[in-house]
Amino acid sequence: MDETTAGAGAREPAPGRGTGDLPRFADLAGVRLYRRNAFAVTGLPANAQGRAVRQHRQRLEARLAIEDTWPGEADSPLVGGHRKDEVRAAFEEFQDPRRRLVDELLWRWGEADLGCECPGTVHEEHDQAVRFHAMALEAEDGRIEATEEGRDTLWRGAASTWGTLLERPEFRDHIAHRIRALDDPRLRNHSADYFLAGIPRLLVSPLTEIASGPGFAPRLARVCAGWAEYEPFSDLFSELFEETVDETERTINDGLRSAEDKREAGQYGDAVVILREKVLADYHRLDSFREFVSEWRHEQVAHSVAVALNNLAVALQHHHMVKPPTAKQRKTVVELAEKAYEIAPDRDAEGIKENWSIIYDQFTGSGHPAVARGFPWKKAVLILGGAIFVVVMSGVLWGPAVAVGIAVGLFYMIGSAW
Template sequence: MDEPRNRTTALDRFEELAGTRIYRGNAFAATGLPMNATGRAVRQQRQRLEARLAVQETWPGDADSPLAGDYRWEEVRAAFEQFQDARRRIVDELLWRWGDTDLGCDCPAESHLAHDRAVLAHARALEAATGRSPVPAEEARALWRGAGNGWAATLADPSFRGHIARRTEALAEDRRVAALTPDDILNELPRLLVSPFGELAADPGTRAELARICPHFSRHEVFAPLVAEGFERIVDEGFEEINAALLAAEKDKRAGRYADALKKLRERVHPTYEELRTYWPFISDWRREDLSHLVALGMNNLAVALFLYHTRRPASVEQSVSLVELAELAVRIAPGRDRDDIVENLRLIRQHHAANLRRAKVQPDGKVVDVKPRGCLLVLIALAGIVGAVVVGVNGGFVPAMLTASGAATLFGLVAILGNTGKERNT
């Protein structure tokens, strides 16, 4: 009964290091101890650092560390505690540089070098991604490429499994290590190595770059499902945001608040959808299609509702343009199963838009002349002039009637000229 519990306890260290602190929280990085440090060496180093940090706030840790920033005593003390449990210590060993230290593992020298290169590339890439040690974008991507390729090769190297087995045996004076097998560690280590991606994805500012660097890991079979799993969670969160916004827009639409519904689609649904498209290469086909279907359907349904509304109440040119843009966006997003119906709706909406432009008398230069208010006023002036001339002619004779008609004609001309110069606007 004790073995399963011990096996689970042995993996707690993986959870503690998950995220962008995977190297920053390493016990060897914080204490500066060599990989083969014995109990006595650990105690002596602790005493030295405790005295040093009693008179200064921080110390830099491992002298050859690729990490930026110093360590406070609280961090150093927590690091020393990892050496009290060999099951936890071995996890930290695997995630730091081995160098030329004799670990009694009989591994080929090249295997140790390859492991160290992977650790250094990954640590430096994370320092750059978190802003602790900024480097140019191209250099950072090269580090991620080296980390992904290096760790994939290390995990696939049979000597790495042998290294874990021998180090477990070397630490076996702690009988609890006997419950920990190389397979336990090899099953959990890949998940720990990609765990920083989830933390980096929480910052919208890093997501676009994240989509460029994740392929360096996801191209490897050992990492691909784990990277996909992380991005599926992000897409799930985005799906919930989009669904909530679509439900709110649907409520506005049913209440006749079309402008509010359109605003929600423009400002909440579409930007979130475009952000999630960044992760398309890492998630399943059905997940992409499901989300595209949801968004395209919401946009199409609002476009159809607006179209039907404006068949009863003519739209302005601006409203008509917005309607076409919404329908076009629905077509661009629609997956194959929805495309034909949404394309047909777009065709009808474009016809309606063309009729609106003809009614508004769009000029060749793209300007729209809205003539309806002015046209009504000109008709009224003409009618008033005719009626006035007749009345004046009956009561006052021919000359007054001509003067009245002439005045009406002059007013008619002025209104026409002023209307043409004052009612133009860009579509």
């Protein structure tokens, strides 16, 4: 298909934020993306124009003269209907073909004859994408009852269907066809690529509004990760997380300064509490959306946290050379050193590992931590105790010879497992 292109010498405005003569993208952005859609609110088919729009408007205005709301289409994914002022505002969007086309692209096409040559799958994918996305927003708003797993499923469905559709050349061709079909001079300076470029940011715009919701915040990173898998959305989330990252980094740095002050004052217990309960909690919060944080920035935060943990572990090591530690204090020092090594970026790993090895040897007497780390002592004791019980009972029931044979077999099996 041939595409309608911008006129010679025309400068096409950038879609989305900062749109010049087409603010419809900004008008729709947010959680009411679909509830503001002119086609969703009025119930008009995607190919409605001229006289059909005027007649439908007259019918709805007559109905809303005696009713408070218009329920919309019978099979609409939106729940609760639309108020009189919302319906009136929606009809105004049909006055400008540029604004109306944005709404058309973001609502179901159904059985409307749009005169295009799209494969049937394109229209099916489009309508499925709209339904998934609209239902996800309705569920987050409490209009549709759904479990957390159910809501996450809707978000995944929306991301995969929109993400796949936006990369199909047939969808771009469809937009170009609709620009030609609407045949309005106001569309001549807008190409299919203009509209196509504005849609991804608009689709993820609701996440900015609901990101801070207490019920949604813990799920935010995984929901966004589902969208970021698809090329049209891959670069849109750093901005969303920027404020959260800034705030988390400030909190981490405040905690690090406080812990440093306590360490230098010899208030080691307070320093341990701050690092464990505040700094590490915030660091793991940052880590939960690591893919939306630049690599250099995450590395710098990891460096600061690892160095603070290491320095406190070393300070405690020196402190306990004078004042022998309790078992709990020994465990604390080892855990701090181990956590420092776990978090440390590559540039710090060698030095911190050396400190960890010295501390581990001093406070456990078990040799290099790489050897003893993670050994399941409790499990080993239980298995060994069970094996001894079996051997003893075998001796009682079947005699010493059988017991010895079973003992050899069991201990060979245990040794092989470890």
